[in-house]
Amino acid sequence: MGASLFEIIFFIGFTVIIASILILDLGVFEKENxxxxxxxxAISTSAWVLLAILFFVFIYFHGExxxxxxxxxxxxxxxxxxxxxxxxxxMGLSYEEALQKYRSxxxxxxxxxxxxxxxxxxxxxxxxxxxxxxxxxxxxxxxxVLMWGVLGAIVMRFIFIFLSSALIQEYxxxxxIFGAFLVYTGVMMFVRRNEEESVKTTDNTLVKLFAKIIPIxxxxxxxxxFKRIDGKLHMTILFVxxxxxxxxxLIFAVDSIPAIFSVTQDPFxxxxxxxxxxxxxxxxxxxxxxxxxxxxxxxxxxxxxLTFIGIKMLTVEWLHKIGFEIYHSLIxxxxxxxxxxxxxxxxxEKNKDIKRVE
Numbered sequence: 164m165g166a167s168l169f170e171i172i173f174f175i176g177f178t179v180i181i182a183s184i185l186i187l188d189l190g191v192f193e194k195e196n197x198x199x200x201x202x203x204x205a206i207s208t209s210a211w212v213l214l215a216i217l218f219f220v221f222i223y224f225h226g227e228x229x230x231x232x233x234x235x236x237x238x239x240x241x242x243x244x245x246x247x248x249x250x251x252x253x254m255g256l257s258y259e260e261a262l263q264k265y266r267s268x269x270x271x272x273x274x275x276x277x278x279x280x281x282x283x284x285x286x287x288x289x290x291x292x293x294x295x296x297x298x299x300x301x302x303x304x305x306x307x308v309l310m311w312g313v314l315g316a317i318v319m320r321f322i323f324i325f326l327s328s329a330l331i332q333e334y335x336x337x338x339x340i341f342g343a344f345l346v347y348t349g350v351m352m353f354v355r356r357n358e359e360e361s362v363k364t365t366d367n368t369l370v371k372l373f374a375k376i377i378p379i380x381x382x383x384x385x386x387x388x389f390k391r392i393d394g395k396l397h398m399t400i401l402f403v404x405x406x407x408x409x410x411x412x413l414i415f416a417v418d419s420i421p422a423i424f425s426v427t428q429d430p431f432x433x434x435x436x437x438x439x440x441x442x443x444x445x446x447x448x449x450x451x452x453x454x455x456x457x458x459x460x461x462x463x464x465x466x467x468x469l470t471f472i473g474i475k476m477l478t479v480e481w482l483h484k485i486g487f488e489i490y491h492s493l494i495x496x497x498x499x500x501x502x503x504x505x506x507x508x509x510x511x512e513k514n515k516d517i518k519r520v521e
Contacts, residue, residue, distance in 0.1 A: 169231025170431065177435070184214070185313075185442060199306055204449035211443030215277055218439060223270040227262060229431050234258075238265060245429040247335075248483070271489045272427035275496065276436030279422050279472070282500055284440055285458075286465055287415045288448050291408055298404045299383060307386050308405050309445040315409045316416075316441050323420055324437065328430035341421035342476025348418055349470030356462045379403060422469065425476045426492060459512045464503025471495060 232238045235258045242249045251261035380397035388402035
């Protein structure tokens with residue numbers, strides 16, 4: 164069953180509102196390139212987190228409106244569609260009891276998915292720092308590249324999430340493939356936690372493909388993505404950097420999106436939690452880029468997080484039988500992140516120079 168008319172209308176309304184806020188935050192109308200200060204980054208990050216929390220509150224009190232639910236039959240149908248075996252009528256619940264249970268579960272799914280995506284985004288930020296450094300991009304141009312990077316990430320996630328949801332609805336066993344992949348990713352992240360990370364720049368497959376169509380200009384003195392040299396169109400290093408960031412984000416999404424599907428199979432919840440985390444990524448980049456090396460155990464925490472989520476997906480039926488609920492996942496995820504960050508603060512790494520983003 165495809166999306167209902169109400170779901171489409173809600174989605175369009177959500178997109179328009181978020182796009183309006185995004186235009187203000189990204190500073191589309193600000194012509195001058197300026198380095199984003201820690202203060203501005205903190206304000207912007209706080210604003211996006213607050214907005215995500217407000218959406219959590221909306222879901223807690225009116226979550227059923229996302230799917231246009233207005234009677235018991237519609238509520239039960241949605242619950243059965245996205246939560247296998249959840250039959251409120253068979254449980255003997257009244258409509259009000261079922262509605263409250265659905266809202267509570269949906270809001271927990273959203274905030275858990277948001278927390279997963281937001282925490283994994285920190286690892287993605289480190290890769291972005293490496294990419295900017297590899298290309299020698301001036302920090303005053305970061306904002307422009309990240310602006311288009313965020314917009315591209317939103318489009319890619321929309322396609323990835325709803326395509327994955329359609330496949331899962333048709334072939335539920337795909338979740339087990341996702342689970343195995345996440346366990347493998349988590350284990351490999353732990354094994355390679357001390358290896359020096361590197362990124363491909365001009366050797367990137369996507370860059371090579373574009374370079375066959377449009378030649379590359381080595382000029383990095385302005386913020387343009389394209390320029391004409393001797394009458395011929397060239398793409399600049401800034402655009403090449405954007406391509407590599409988009410490619411790395413696509414690889415990152417292969418980890419993060421299946422992780423959220425371990426929490427819920429509702430594509431709208433997955434999308435909303437994903438988007439709110441991604442929208443704050445740009446400001447979060449400027450906020451944490453200079454202090455990331457202080458969180459020495461965060462990589463281990465993320466590795467454990469991915470492994471836990473993968474195991475959860477592989478053992479979902481058994482966990483359901485023993486009464487494992489979404490709030491249990493939320494508690495475990497928060498605990499993993501808290502322990503990794505607290506350990507980093509209490510046991511700082513000695514004799515290591517902190518590299519700052521200049």
